[in-house]
Amino acid sequence: MKRILPWLLVLVGLGLLGGGGFAAWREVEFRRGAIETDGRVVQMLARSSRDRDRGSSTTYTPVFTFELPSGKLQRVEGGVASNPPCCRVGDTIRVRYRPEAPDRAQMTGFMESWFVATLLGGMGLVFTLVGAAVMRAVRPGTAGLAQAAGLAQAPPGAPPLTFSVPLAGLRRDGAGRWILQARWADPRGGVQRLFESEPLPFDPVPQMRSMTAVNVSFDPGQPDGPYWMDLSFLREPDPDATVVQRRG
Structure with a gap:
């Protein structure tokens, strides 16, 4: 199990890095043909969740509208929920959308654009580095501490590790x-x-x-x-x- 664990950490880390890279690629592709315009927050959706240890918590997701070149008013629910809320009803915001899919518009800013890629990439980097370090350091026959090697034939009464x-x-x-x-x-x-x-x-x-x-x-x-x-x-x-x- 001690030999398998570092490989699992590395594989999980590489998977998360791949997910972060894919999220970043999608954001770049989305921006290539996107249009920016002004929008307005018209609603804040409150959603409650309950945790056994921390009790109930509430997050807020913005709903915003913006006008298309045709004059149609497009209504979109934001992709990120937060607490405290990111904005208030009536706030003017910048919106980025693709002309062929205005219903998938997003608010400009780090949270909407890069949060997922950064989160997955950061977690992937940590898992990969930890797994690689454990893989390099740990050896069978120890209590699992880093830098441990296999047990030698120590005389009776010698420390066990x-x-x-x-x-x-x-x-x-x-x-x-x-x-x-x-x-x-x-x-x-x-x-x-x-x-x-x-x-x-x-x-x-x-x-x-x-x-x-x-x-x-x-x-x-x-x-x-x-x-x-x-x-x-x-x-x-x-x-x-x-x-x-x-x-x-």
């Missing part, structure tokens, strides 16, 4: 031993944490030239809690040496 933490550097202690450093940023708040391995009696760089991250097991809810850095891929320079496991 393992994260692929970017390498931050290498330093040497007073005895000339090597200490590997990795830095993790909590995706929920941006708080950073530096992890260090126990001093290594040999230089690990030759065995890590192609690496950019290391697995670290820890509890993200405990900023100063214990952690375990998995260095099982490292071996002592002596080919007969055993696998190295270092605890932070």
